[in-house]
Amino acid sequence: MSLVNNDEIVGRGNRDGAELFRNWFDNLNQTAANDGLAAYVFVMGSMAEILQVFDLPMVFPEINSLQTAVRRVAHEYLNEAEDIGYSPDICGYVKADVALQMRNGDHPMGKIPKPSLAVLTNACNTYIKWGEIWERMYQIPIFTLDVPGTRQGGLVTVAGDSSFENDKRYVKAQLKELITLCEEVTGKKFDVDRLREIQENTNRMNRSWKRVLELNRSRPSLFNALTDGTIYLGVFNGFRGLKEGAEYFEDLQEEMEYKAANEIGTLTDEKYRLAFAGVPCYPIFRRFNELFTDWGGTFVNSTYLWFASGGGNMGYEYDTSRPMESLAEGVLLSVRDAMDSMFHQNLALEAIIDSYDIDGVIFHPIKSCRTVSTGLADGRRALMATRDVSSLFIESDMMDRRVVSEAQLKNRIDAFFEGLAARKQREMSSV
Numbered sequence: 406m407s408l409v410n411n412d413e414i415v416g417r418g419n420r421d422g423a424e425l426f427r428n429w430f431d432n433l434n435q436t437a438a439n440d441g442l443a444a445y446v447f448v449m450g451s452m453a454e455i456l457q458v459f460d461l462p463m464v465f466p467e468i469n470s471l472q473t474a475v476r477r478v479a480h481e482y483l484n485e486a487e488d489i490g491y492s493p494d495i496c497g498y499v500k501a502d503v504a505l506q507m508r509n510g511d512h513p514m515g516k517i518p519k520p521s522l523a524v525l526t527n528a529c530n531t532y533i534k535w536g537e538i539w540e541r542m543y544q545i546p547i548f549t550l551d552v553p554g555t556r557q558g559g560l561v562t563v564a565g566d567s568s569f570e571n572d573k574r575y576v577k578a579q580l581k582e583l584i585t586l587c588e589e590v591t592g593k594k595f596d597v598d599r600l601r602e603i604q605e606n607t608n609r610m611n612r613s614w615k616r617v618l619e620l621n622r623s624r625p626s627l628f629n630a631l632t633d634g635t636i637y638l639g640v641f642n643g644f645r646g647l648k649e650g651a652e653y654f655e656d657l658q659e660e661m662e663y664k665a666a667n668e669i670g671t672l673t674d675e676k677y678r679l680a681f682a683g684v685p686c687y688p689i690f691r692r693f694n695e696l697f698t699d700w701g702g703t704f705v706n707s708t709y710l711w712f713a714s715g716g717g718n719m720g721y722e723y724d725t726s727r728p729m730e731s732l733a734e735g736v737l738l739s740v741r742d743a744m745d746s747m748f749h750q751n752l753a754l755e756a757i758i759d760s761y762d763i764d765g766v767i768f769h770p771i772k773s774c775r776t777v778s779t780g781l782a783d784g785r786r787a788l789m790a791t792r793d794v795s796s797l798f799i800e801s802d803m804m805d806r807r808v809v810s811e812a813q814l815k816n817r818i819d820a821f822f823e824g825l826a827a828r829k830q831r832e833m834s835s836v
C-alpha cells in the first residue's frame with residue numbers, strides 16, 4: 406500500500422471505481438466491435454476464476470440492466486420487451502436485457518458483445534429461464550452450475566461434515582465440466598498455474614472486502630452501503646480475479662482504515678444507522694438515498710452487499726496448493742452464503758444488528774425481483790421476534806419507474822424517522 410495525502414485518499418474508492426467501470430465497458434465495446442468471444446455470467450456465482458483462465462471477457466447482464474435504470478432509460482428497454490410479450494410481472498433485468506439483445510447490444514455505456522457461452526447458477530431461478538432465452542436467440546452452450554444450498558436456515562455444514570464433503574465433490578465434478586466446455590469454446594488448454602494466480606488475486610479482493618465491511622462498524626460510518634456500496638460491488642464482480650481488482654480493494658481498505666482512524670464519516674452529522682434488506686430502487690437511486698440521508702440516516706450494511714458480491718463478504722481465501730479442491734470449496738461456501746443472505750435474510754440482519762449498532766432496518770421488496778422479495782415480510786416478522794429494532798417496509802422497483810412513487814415513499818420514510826426520533830428520546834430520558 407502506498408502513502409498518500411488526505412485529499413487523494415478520501416473518496417478515492419468512488420473515483421477509481423468509476424474509472425475502472427468505464428474501462429470495463431470500453432473493453433466490452435471493443436470486444437463487440439471485434440466480434441470477440443464473451444461469457445455471460447451472473448453476480449451470484451460468476452465462475453470468474455475459471456473464465457479468466459481462458460481470458461473470456463465477462464458480461465454481467467444484471468449490471469447492464471441496472472445501469473439502464475441508473476441512467477434513467479430502463480423504461481424504454483422494458484417497454485420494448487413487453488411489446489413482444491414479456492409480462493410486466495417478470496424480472497425487470499431480464500426484460501431490459503431482452504431489449505438490449507434486440508437492439509444488437511446497444512447500451513448507454515457502449516455496445517455489449519453477444520454471448521459465446523453463458524454460465525448460470527441455481528442461486529436465482531430466473532437465471533435458468535434467462536439462459537434459455539440466450540440459448541434460443543444464439544444457439545450457444547449454456548452451463549448451469551447446481552450449488553447445493555443450506556438445508557435449513559442457520560444450520561450450515563462445514564468442511565469435514567460428510568454432507569459438506571459430498572456437496573463439494575458434486576460442485577468439483579461440475580467445475581471440471583465447465584473447464585472442458587471453456588476449452589471447447591476458446592480452443593485453449595486449461596492452465597492450472599494461471600488459475601492459482603487468479604485465485605491469489607481473488608483472495609486479496611475477498612480479504613479486503615471483508616475488512617472494508619467490518620470497518621463500517623465505525624461511528625460515524627465510513628461509506629454508504631447503498632450508494633458507495635453499489636460502486637464497490639461493480640468492481641468486485643467485473644474485476645474478480647484480476648490484478649486491478651486486487652489493487653482496487655487493497656486501496657479501498659487503506660482508504661477506509663484512514664477514514665476510521667480520522668473519524669471521517671460519510672455524513673457530517675450521522676444520527677441514525679440503518680441496515681437495508683432487498684435490492685435498491687435504481688430508477689430514482691440518488692433521490693431514494695436522500696430520503697434517508699436528509700434525516701441523518703445512513704446505510705451501514707445491507708444484505709445486498711452480501712448476496713450481490715456472490716458471498717464475497719465471507720472473505721473466503723483459496724488454498725492455491727490445492728487449486729481445484731479449494732475452488733470447489735470456495736464456490737460452495739460463497740454461493741451458498743449468497744443464497745442464505747436472500748432466503749434467510751433475517752439471520753443475516755441479526756448478525757448486522759448485533760455488530761453494527763443499528764437503529765433501524767429498511768425492508769425494500771420490489772415488484773420485479775420475486776427471488777429476493779418473496780420472503781421479506783416473513784423475514785421481518787421473524788426478525789422482530791428476536792431483535793428490538795425499528796423497521797420499515799416500503800415497496801417499489803429496481804427497474805420500473807411506473808411503480809415507483811416518490812411521494813408515497815417519502816411519506817412512509819418521514820413517518821419512520823419521526824418514530825425513530827421519538828424512540829431515541831424515550832431511550833435517552835429513561836437512562
Ligand code: SF4
Pocket residue numbers: 467496497498499529530531532773774775776777
Ligand atoms: S429475479 Fe432478482 S435475483 Fe433473480 S435475476 Fe432478477 S433481480 Fe436478480
